[in-house]
Amino acid sequence: MTFLLSIIFFVFGLIIGSFLNVVILRFHTNRSFRGRSGCMTCQKELCWYELIPLISFFVQKGRCRKCKAKISLQYPIVEFISGLIFTGLFLKFQDVFFMDTFAFTISYAYYAVMFSILLVVAVYDFKHGIIPDTFSLIFGVVTFIGLFFFSEGVFYPHFPSILELLSGVFLSLPFALLWLLSKGTWMGLGDAKLALGLGWLIGYGRIISGAIVAFWTGAIVGLVLIIFSKKHNIKSEVPFAPFLVFGVLLAFLFELHLFPIF
Numbered sequence: 058m059t060f061l062l063s064i065i066f067f068v069f070g071l072i073i074g075s076f077l078n079v080v081i082l083r084f085h086t087n088r089s090f091r092g093r094s095g096c097m098t099c100q101k102e103l104c105w106y107e108l109i110p111l112i113s114f115f116v117q118k119g120r121c122r123k124c125k126a127k128i129s130l131q132y133p134i135v136e137f138i139s140g141l142i143f144t145g146l147f148l149k150f151q152d153v154f155f156m157d158t159f160a161f162t163i164s165y166a167y168y169a170v171m172f173s174i175l176l177v178v179a180v181y182d183f184k185h186g187i188i189p190d191t192f193s194l195i196f197g198v199v200t201f202i203g204l205f206f207f208s209e210g211v212f213y214p215h216f217p218s219i220l221e222l223l224s225g226v227f228l229s230l231p232f233a234l235l236w237l238l239s240k241g242t243w244m245g246l247g248d249a250k251l252a253l254g255l256g257w258l259i260g261y262g263r264i265i266s267g268a269i270v271a272f273w274t275g276a277i278v279g280l281v282l283i284i285f286s287k288k289h290n291i292k293s294e295v296p297f298a299p300f301l302v303f304g305v306l307l308a309f310l311f312e313l314h315l316f317p318i319f
């Protein structure tokens with residue numbers, strides 16, 4: 058049963074992922090969100106089977122069937138990650154799923170929407186090297202309100218404790234300090250703004266583990282890039298939002314406690 062449901066949630070995540078691709082692509086461009094997706098090069102509209110997430114990329118062998126232009130790897134990657142997130146959230150909440158459908162639906166919807174926004178932010182930062190303030194602002198406001206309705210990842214309306222209220226500030230502070238000390242050269246202020254909502258989303262018990270994963274993966278990927286890519290050197294900026302989001306997601310899904318008291 059769990060296996061079958063995992064597959065259903067994975068497919069659901071794939072479909073949401075293909076929508077997120079459109080959001081990433083059309084944000085800050087003049088293209089509207091309406092209308093069918095088409096080839097970026099020859100404008101050919103996609104037929105039904107070319108709109109199937111993930112599979113269509115492999116059926117078309119990564120190229121447009123009309124003009125043979127390469128299709129960006131962003132499409133299948135974002136769809137696949139989205140599928141994994143939606144499955145991961147189901148597995149995390151599966152006990153609630155079988156006990157309390159209402160609590161499951163509310164918790165699942167909240168965290169699925171929040172992590173979908175984060176996936177968009179991470180890819181956007183990866184592509185453009187900037188975290189749009191609009192995203193961080195909406196994300197920060199919603200996760201702050203979320204403190205009153207969720208605790209430790211489950212639906213639980215309550216007045217948040219001081220620690221819960223401060224969790225966003227705790228996670229944001231180191232990034233704000235790095236930004237201040239380096240005058241914006243090591244770290245953009247965008248990361249600090251995003252971290253505020255990230256801390257509120259996953260709670261104070263997981264922020265240190267999330268930050269540790271983010272810094273370690275960021276450092277490793279940064280080193281690999283410096284060693285193997287001619288485009289990068291020690292001074293080049295590596296977008297940090299993808300690592301932050303990855304760290305926070307891992308800490309949340311797997312209840313990481315990498316630090317003794319947290």
Ligand SMILES: [Zn+2]
Pocket residue numbers: 096097098099100101121122123124125126
């Ligand atoms: Zn084409």
